[in-house]
Amino acid sequence: MTATTDSTTTVFTGRCYCGATTVRTTQAPQTIAYCHCxxxxxxxxxxxxAFAAFDEKVVTFAPNEGRHITANPGVTRTFCATCGSPLTGRYDYLPGQVYIGVSIFDQSSDLEPKIHTHESERLSWLHIDDDLERISSSGRSKINEASK
Ligand SMILES: [Zn+2]
Ligand SMILES: [Zn+2]
Structure with missing residues (x-):
């Protein structure tokens, strides 16, 4: 699937709040999802x-991915060691995939979500007017379907 991709091409760039951590990707995300959980x-x-899901092989952080925290079994998140900005989420059931919040990217406006996940946990006062599919689960299979 990625055989023809030039691995030196930067597709998306981003940074944390303070700028100590930067990120670049060499491919577009596999999917983009709202998560209401x-x-x-x-x-x-x-x-x-709202997260963009990437193949972890196409994402590079500098100087590193920050500090790791696991508060819930099976989920590892990282944050900038200097300013605390959330950087990544990894889920044991989605090996090889890294979730990055769309708003740390310079090109956030190009990273439009394709699906709402954990819709059942949505705040009742939050109304997003779109026609995207809404699922009550994490949609681990649906998420990858939606990216087609
Ligand atoms: Zn979530
Ligand atoms: Zn920072």
Whole structure:
């Protein structure tokens, strides 16, 4: 699938709040999803999270991915060691994939979500007017379907 991709081509660039950590990817995300779950909302402190899912092989952080934290079994997240900005999420059931919040990217406006996940945990006062599919689970299979 990636055989013809030039691995030196930067597709997306981004940085944390303070700028100490930067990120670049050499491919577009596999999918982009809103997540309404309480875990992601607490992690980002936002009313809804939006993540781009990448093959971890195409993502490079400098100087590194930050500090690691596991507060819930099976989920590892990292944050900038200097400013605390959320950087990545990794899920044991999605090996090889890394989730990065769309808002740390310079090209956030090009990273439009394709699906709402954990819709059942959506804050009742949050209304996003779109026609995207809404699922109550993590949609681990649906997420990859939606990226086609
Ligand atoms: Zn979530
Ligand atoms: Zn920072």
């Amino acid at each position: 309480i875990d992601c909302r607490r992690w980002t402190s936002a009313p809804v999270a």
